[in-house]
Amino acid sequence: MPETGHRKGLLAELKAKSFLRYHGFRILAERFKTSVGEIDIVAKKGDMVIFVEVKLRKTADIAAEAIHARNQSRVRNAAELYLQQYPEYNQCEMRFDALLLAPGAWPQHIEDAF
Numbered sequence: 001m002p003e004t005g006h007r008k009g010l011l012a013e014l015k016a017k018s019f020l021r022y023h024g025f026r027i028l029a030e031r032f033k034t035s036v037g038e039i040d041i042v043a044k045k046g047d048m049v050i051f052v053e054v055k056l057r058k059t060a061d062i063a064a065e066a067i068h069a070r071n072q073s074r075v076r077n078a079a080e081l082y083l084q085q086y087p088e089y090n091q092c093e094m095r096f097d098a099l100l101l102a103p104g105a106w107p108q109h110i111e112d113a114f
Contacts, residue, residue: 012056016099034081037074049092056101063100072114
């Protein structure tokens with residue numbers, strides 16, 4: 001079966017979730033969709049909740065460039081709605097991270113990416 005863009009995206013998110021779990025995070029949500037945007041992954045470790053944008057491109061540099069201002073705004077707006085829906089996390093520290101994936105390379109976890 002050929003890998004479509006959607007399938008590649010799902011596999012990238014699976015790798016990202018595995019990476020985060022390996023580093024002690026618990027996955028709270030994935031593909032959290034709202035009318036204002038989507039969050040690829042919401043995860044928690046200790047008192048820190050992170051909203052993660054996952055990008056798969058040919059290189060990590062190209063993946064980083066794909067996280068543009070409009071994309072950041074959508075994730076932030078979706079995070080506000082997530083916190084309204086799950087107020088138990090409002091007292092946690094919060095961060096917007098990126099996980100950059102490229103074929104044949106280790107995932108790059110960028111903390112406080114935006």
